[in-house]
Amino acid sequence: QVQLVQSGAEVKKPGASVKVSCKTSGYTFTTYYIHWVRQAPGQGLEWMGMIDPSGGSTNYAQKFQGRVTMTRDTSTSTVYMEVSSLKSEDTAVYYCARPGPQTFDYWGQGTLVTVS
Amino acid sequence: EIVLTQSPGTLSLSPGERATLSCRASQSVSSNYLAWFQQKPGQAPRLLIYGASTRATGIPDRFSGSGSGTDFTLTISRLEPEDFAVYCCQQYGSSPITFGQGTRLEIK
Numbered sequence: 001q002v003q004l005v006q007s008g009a010e011v012k013k014p015g016a017s018v019k020v021s022c023k024t025s026g027y028t029f030t031t032y033y034i035h036w037v038r039q040a041p042g043q044g045l046e047w048m049g050m051i052d053p054s055g056g057s058t059n060y061a062q063k064f065q066g067r068v069t070m071t072r073d074t075s076t077s078t079v080y081m082e083v084s085s086l087k088s089e090d091t092a093v094y095y096c097a098r099p100g101p102q103t104f105d106y107w108g109q110g111t112l113v114t115v116s
Numbered sequence: 117e118i119v120l121t122q123s124p125g126t127l128s129l130s131p132g133e134r135a136t137l138s139c140r141a142s143q144s145v146s147s148n149y150l151a152w153f154q155q156k157p158g159q160a161p162r163l164l165i166y167g168a169s170t171r172a173t174g175i176p177d178r179f180s181g182s183g184s185g186t187d188f189t190l191t192i193s194r195l196e197p198e199d200f201a202v203y204c205c206q207q208y209g210s211s212p213i214t215f216g217q218g219t220r221l222e223i224k
Contacts, residue, residue, distance in 0.1 A: 047213040061212045107160035
């Protein structure tokens with residue numbers, strides 16, 4: 001079955017960087033884009049961007065351009081999302097998600113990133 | 117970007133009642149690429165509806181979606197205790213993908 005398993009919670013200081021991983025299994029890694037979505041405490045969902053695991057091309061939301069980098073490792077079927085220059089407002093649960101027939105049918109369990 | 121506005125913010129109903137949730141887009145959603153998610157505390161969102169009206173795999177038929185263009189509706193025909201959660205809509209027809217702010221469905 002399709003699974004997306006994310007790395008564990010992180011605590012970072014302002015100005016630092018964080019790198020979250022999303023290990024996929026149960027399907028052909030290069031077939032589906034992986035998206036990243038975050039959710040600040042008590043807030044709604046916010047799309048950050050996506051990566052094509054096949055060629056590595058990315059599309060970031062304008063808000064995160066220059067501060068977010070998404071990469072992939074095809075040998076381990078893992079996608080990474082790095083956020084730099086962290087601010088307190090970046091405190092959130094970060095999710096990776098994979099489309100099904102159309103939109104996000106499979107989600108990772110979420111990774112809490114606390115900036116303090 | 118397309119802004120999605122959900123109403124009401126909170127809906128208080130009893131089990132067995134019918135729930136109607138609204139999602140309005142600031143511009144037409146391309147190809148009716150509109151989805152609905154359910155989210156419970158501490159959990160990842162769960163896809164309910166995509167393409168405005170198609171139920172995702174394993175979703176009970178008491179959940180239905182309708183609408184087109186800029187106005188969309190999620191209906192839960194008879195509320196079960198496990199249905200009390202936050203529901204949000206998403207458009208994925210245009211970049212950036214955007215989400216509504218959510219409707220909290222609570223037990224009356």
